[in-house]
Amino acid sequence: MGKTTNKDSNLVRKGLTRVKRDELKKLVDELLQKCSYSLSSPSKDWEIYSESWNLLEKIREMEKSLDRLRISRNESLPSFVEWMTKHDVKMGPVELAELPLYGCCVKAKKHINSGELLFSIPQELMLTTETATKSSIGHFINNDPILSQMPNVALAFHVLNELYDPKSFWKPYLDALPSSYDTVMYFSPDEITELKGSPAFDDALKMCRNIARQYSYFYSLLQKSVDPTLSNLRANFTYNDYRWAVSTVMTRQNLIPSQEEIVEGDGKEKQLVPLVNALIPLWDFCNHQDGQFSTDFHPESRRTVCQAGRDFGAGEQVFIFYGTRTCAEQLIHNGFVDTNNSHDALTLKIGLSKSDPLAGQRAALLCKLHILSDEKISGPIAFQLKAGPQPVDGQLLAFLRLFCMTKDSLDRWLQSDNASNLMHEECGIETEVDDKSWSFLKARCQLLLQLYPTTKEADLKMLEEDLIPHRRMCVLLRLAEKRILLSAIECAGQRIKK
Structure with missing residues (x-):
């Protein structure tokens, strides 16, 4: 088969010989x-x-002839607009622009006031789990035990099916998306080791194991x-x-309301409309910045409306929250770390x-405080140490x-009617x-600090170097x-009275 061109790359793909296909199948089964x-x-x-990574490297090498040829995002933007x-x-x-370090994002054409309209997008342009079940592979999604129970995976399959269709309604949008991401699936083992010591x-x-398993299963x-x-899907599906x-x-x-009609109950109150997973073109070109929500879905017009969360100067990148x-969670699910x-x-x-x-009595008191749902002791409980001067909730x-x-x-x-007072300092x-x-908390936090292979001072020094993006993200997370x-150690020390 001849070399593909950008024009027909989503339609014509190089295949694998029977021998190569059998070799690939063995690798996928092993994975x-x-x-x-x-x-x-x-x-x-x-x-x-580590063993899965090595298998995936061999799989990716074998699937290299199936890699899609893509035009650059800059070339695809006019068709998208x-x-x-x-x-x-x-x-x-606002306008779409290519900015250093950020790639393609949204930029202010003139001064924008807080609350001013950034964009309004009709629901018909959104890829959702509902458009997935109504697509040509809807029956496959509805009948597969994974796709039918995991809407995010179903949406990913919908994206792939549309990507492989050169006549897809969403082709201009899909062509304008990044060719790769900074999620942990794109990290090398050396980069992943930078997270040692962190719960992440x-x-x-x-995450890497789950995605590799899903790829193997679906292949x-x-x-x-x-x-x-x-x-x-059968001809083009690859790990990449x-x-x-x-x-x-x-x-x-993001989540938007279902297109299903709102049904009134017996008491004439409106039933809650279920939310569905959705990709919202243009809205998702905005990068994140800490702040407040400024996006809403208007059910009457079936549109997602986004307003400026703060003032933006002319030429400034427009961020949303x-x-x-x-x-x-940002590193694992979004591929960035917000230091603010x-x-x-x-x-x-x-x-x-x-x-x-005394474990039974302690469990009973945890249930009374609604920290446990039952008195069965089934493993550790996940709590959150907060950022800021009050780390303990x-x-x-x-x-x-x-x-x-x-x-x-x-x-x-246990006998007290005021057991909830235990959640307050006084x-x-x-x-x-x-x-x-407080002594227990202090000792536990000191132990957790020792699990990191580097100190805070060493991390700060590393940030002065020219680190590749994935390593920089890991260092920023460790520091945070x-x-x-x-x-938490300082807070606990201040509260120990003896």
């Missing part, structure tokens, strides 16, 4: 078996990740299928394309010991106190219990988490 392993320890997690104009996208004084390390390994499923509506589609959805999706995610994140927090996992003779404070209580103290609080608890609580831990 699926590897990623289906029941994980049991951090060292095993890393072993599985024309497509939006044709379909009634209303734009304020385990999350990153889990095998598509190759076995004889359904003609899946022919494009799948991680791209998944990353597109992870970094850009994505939502309240921690820096670790006022909503940042560090996950702290602590639990009750089954060998503790009420639930964590209550847990620390009851964790350190004697039997008499536990009995007293609650009349014994000084000895309070001191033990260490600041939270140091703040």
